[in-house]
Amino acid sequence: MSRGFIKFLGTAGARVVMSKQLRSSGGIWICLGKCHLLLDPGPGTLIRCWEGSPPLDPTLLDGIILSHRHLDHSGDMNVMVEAMADGGFHPKGQVFAPADVIEGPEPVLFQYLRSYTKKINVLRAGAAFDLKDIRIEVPVRHLHPVETYGVKLFYQDISISCITDTRFFPGLIDAYQADIVMINMTFLKPFHSEKAFHLSAEEILPLISCLKPKAVLLTHFGKRVIEAGPEMIAGQLAKETGVSVIAAKDGMMFNF
Numbered sequence: 001m002s003r004g005f006i007k008f009l010g011t012a013g014a015r016v017v018m019s020k021q022l023r024s025s026g027g028i029w030i031c032l033g034k035c036h037l038l039l040d041p042g043p044g045t046l047i048r049c050w051e052g053s054p055p056l057d058p059t060l061l062d063g064i065i066l067s068h069r070h071l072d073h074s075g076d077m078n079v080m081v082e083a084m085a086d087g088g089f090h091p092k093g094q095v096f097a098p099a100d101v102i103e104g105p106e107p108v109l110f111q112y113l114r115s116y117t118k119k120i121n122v123l124r125a126g127a128a129f130d131l132k133d134i135r136i137e138v139p140v141r142h143l144h145p146v147e148t149y150g151v152k153l154f155y156q157d158i159s160i161s162c163i164t165d166t167r168f169f170p171g172l173i174d175a176y177q178a179d180i181v182m183i184n185m186t187f188l189k190p191f192h193s194e195k196a197f198h199l200s201a202e203e204i205l206p207l208i209s210c211l212k213p214k215a216v217l218l219t220h221f222g223k224r225v226i227e228a229g230p231e232m233i234a235g236q237l238a239k240e241t242g243v244s245v246i247a248a249k250d251g252m253m254f255n256f
């Protein structure tokens with residue numbers, strides 16, 4: 001019996017791929033149980049929702065999760081909050097985002113849209129939220145230039161981890177054990193510099209070997225990853241780990 005689906009409205013990672021739209025930056029729609037969630041609505045999300053076949057109606061959404069404020073993740077945040085609330089006429093759904101998206105000198109979320117949502121939740125390490133029939137856990141703060149979190153989603157006996165932007169650190173292994181693991185794979189190789197804030201294919205190999213999920217979905221591809229071929233990299237990772245590894249494509253639907 002199908003428990004839900006994950007639809008990749010976009011698979012773009014970082015600035016160049018987003019700016020040139022080498023891949024769409026539309027974020028990820030997750031349906032789990034009766035709950036519809038949108039993760040990281042980057043630029044173009046609303047268009048990608050409606051132009052899909054079948055289209056996804058934003059008024060179906062119960063929540064929007066923003067992992068961090070960077071533009072390739074948050075460009076359509078305000079657009080999607082309004083669309084979730086049927087243009088603001090029917091306040092609906094919840095927002096989940098780090099504190100600097102909501103407060104501080106330069107919040108991402110417009111003040112006038114806040115009454116369109118039922119609740120605004122602040123993400124922090126160790127937080128957990130119940131939404132309809134699912135549970136959302138925030139295991140750990142990521143290593144990224146701005147405050148960033150991934151999430152773990154639970155419904156009945158199924159769990160899904162979303163490892164968003166981060167440098168590699170060993171705590172990822174304890175944090176993200178799950179049946180299905182989504183990973184933002186932006187680089188091919190690790191940079192040995194303080195400026196490298198994304199996971200690379202080389203670091204994802206031991207991560208998958210330790211996590212041993214039933215399936216891995218790779219997304220958020222940088223330019224070099226796209227040039228090398230995400231499907232080829234996924235194939236190599238699958239071969240070396242014995243785990244099913246799929247490179248997402250724009251518009252791809254994964255049913256589970």
Ligand SMILES: [Zn+2]
Nearest residue numbers: 068070144165
């Ligand atoms: Zn980022």
